[in-house]
Every structure is written in C-alpha cells, then in structure tokens.
C-alpha cells in the first residue's frame with residue numbers, strides 16, 4: 001500500500017478488517033517491522049483520537065514517531081504554482097513536503113476543507129501535492145473530503161458488534177451550531193456503499209432536505225429525508241452532523257427533531273449508536289444515549305489504533321519488500 005486516502009486503496013474489505021482484528025488480539029506481534037523507520041504525522045488542524053491512535057499504532061510496530069503541528073509551529077504554506085510569494089505564505093508545499101519525505105519513511109497528513117470553495121476543497125489539491133512531492137507513502141489523517149482511518153475503524157467496529165450476517169446500518173444527520181465538513185459522512189458513505197456491494201451491510205442515509213451528500217460517495221445507498229422511517233429495524237445508527245454540500249458549507253434551520261435519543265432508539269432493532277467524536281452532548285447526540293448501554297463511541301475510538309496499525313503494517317511490508 002503506497003497511499004491510504006480512500007476505500008479505493010483497499011482491495012478486500014473483509015481481509016483488512018480480519019487483519020486489523022488479528023492485530024488487536026496481539027498488538028506487538030510485528031514490533032520489529034518498523035524498527036529504524038520514522039513515521040511523521042503532520043497536522044494542519046486539531047486532533048485528539050487520530051493523533052494519539054496513529055502514534056500508538058506506529059509505536060506498536062516498533063516505529064519512531066514525530067508529530068508536526070504545521071498550523072501552529074510550521075511556516076505558512078503556499079500551495080499554488082506559478083505565484084510570486086510576496087504575500088503571507090513563507091514556504092511552498094513543493095519544498096515542505098519534499099523535506100518531510102527526507103526525514104520520514106511514512107507520512108500522515110490532516111488537512112480540513114475551507115468550506116468556502118467547493119471546487120478547491122473537492123479537488124484535494126493540497127493533499128495531492130503533498131503525496132506527489134513527499135515521495136514516501138502517505139496516510140490520510142482526514143482530508144477535505146474523506147476520513148478513511150475513521151471509516152475503516154467504523155467497519156471494524158460494526159464487524160465486531162454485529163448480531164446478524166448483514167446488519168442494517170443507518171447514517172443519520174444530526175443538529176449542530178457550526179458548519180462542519182462532509183469528510184466523515186462522505187467517507188462513511190463511501191465505505192458502507194462498498195461494504196453493501198460486497199454483501200456485508202444494508203446501508204441507508206437519513207438527512208433533511210438540503211443536506212444531501214455528493215453522489216460520488218453514496219452509490220447504492222437508500223437515501224431518505226425521514227429519520228423515523230430510516231431507523232426502523234436499524235442495527236447500527238451512525239450519528240453525525242455535516243453542512244450542506246449543495247449550498248456549500250451552509251447550515252439550514254431544520255424544524256423536525258433530528259436529535260437521537262432513547263425515544264428514537266425504540267424504533268430500531270436495539271441499535272448500537274456510533275459517532276466519530278468529538279461530539280457536542282445534547283446538541284448532536286443525547287447524553288442518555290452516550291451514557292447508555294447502546295453507545296459504542298468509546299469502543300469505536302479505541303479501534304482507531306487497529307485501523308491505523310493495519311494500514312501502517314501494510315505500508316511497512318511494501319517498503320521492506322521493495
């Protein structure tokens with residue numbers, strides 16, 4: 001594996017989930033694989049889970065890890081080509097990425113969208129340039145449009161906790177006060193659509209009108225604006241807010257109640273409730289669910305380590321064998 005940016009970088013979902021669960025059972029089984037290898041984690045935005053779980057995953061494989069908070073500690077990056085850098089940017093991504101690639105064997109990058117310019121965000125220009133110029137394998141720690149380590153984690157968690165062969169999984173939009181990226185729901189939809197195509201889940205998306213995701217990510221999914229209907233018989237409910245894709249970055253007022261609580265849970269098949277975290281209590285997800293027996297959010301966050309570790313393991317194996 002040379003990059004981990006989307007579900008397209010994985011050839012077999014069942015295979016990668018099974019390998020991740022084997023690592024979970026014996027985390028240090030490959031502790032010499034990463035000996036004398038350097039993992040660099042570059043953050044242009046805040047993070048708790050991605051930062052710590054990916055560091056831990058690298059360390060479990062025997063890697064050394066460096067973390068760069070580029071937004072706070074790095075030079076202001078220029079990504080455009082052909083511009084005279086006489087403004088506020090100090091270093092071009094061509095040099096910055098190339099230099100980081102000299103220091104590291106594998107790099108991770110987190111870069112959120114602006115939510116102002118749909119075309120620029122969805123072109124993934126910064127990410128593509130980083131991959132091009134660093135010349136080492138790159139793991140997405142969340143890009144403008146996707147969060148693949150989170151989605152792989154979610155698939156691992158669903159596989160672990162499912163009670164039927166093909167569970168019904170519902171991605172449910174939730175309220176928020178801020179405009180949030182579409183990266184997590186895009187990515188979850190992309191991974192679940194592929195899982196559905198491989199016969200692993202039945203997948204439904206419920207969102208208010210105006211909050212439809214880009215069709216690029218939702219192929220094959222049942223899509224509805226009726227949350228109660230979507231929740232009927234659900235085995236897993238994945239709660240997440242996102243801003244509008246169509247009216248890019250907009251937050252529309254929604255009259256109906258989209259907050260997942262114990263009353264709504266009664267409509268489901270005693271569903272497990274998931275959220276990528278961080279979550280705003282009683283705005284995006286009710287405390288009674290978060291503190292109750294159906295919440296999987298902590299187990300899900302814990303599984304972030306095994307998603308990162310299986311991806312790093314595959315990259316290290318390819319470096320070893322090349």
Ligand code: CP
Pocket residue numbers: 046047048049050051142150276277278
């Ligand atoms: N879910 C997730 O990616 O969490 P962080 O933003 O804290 O890394």
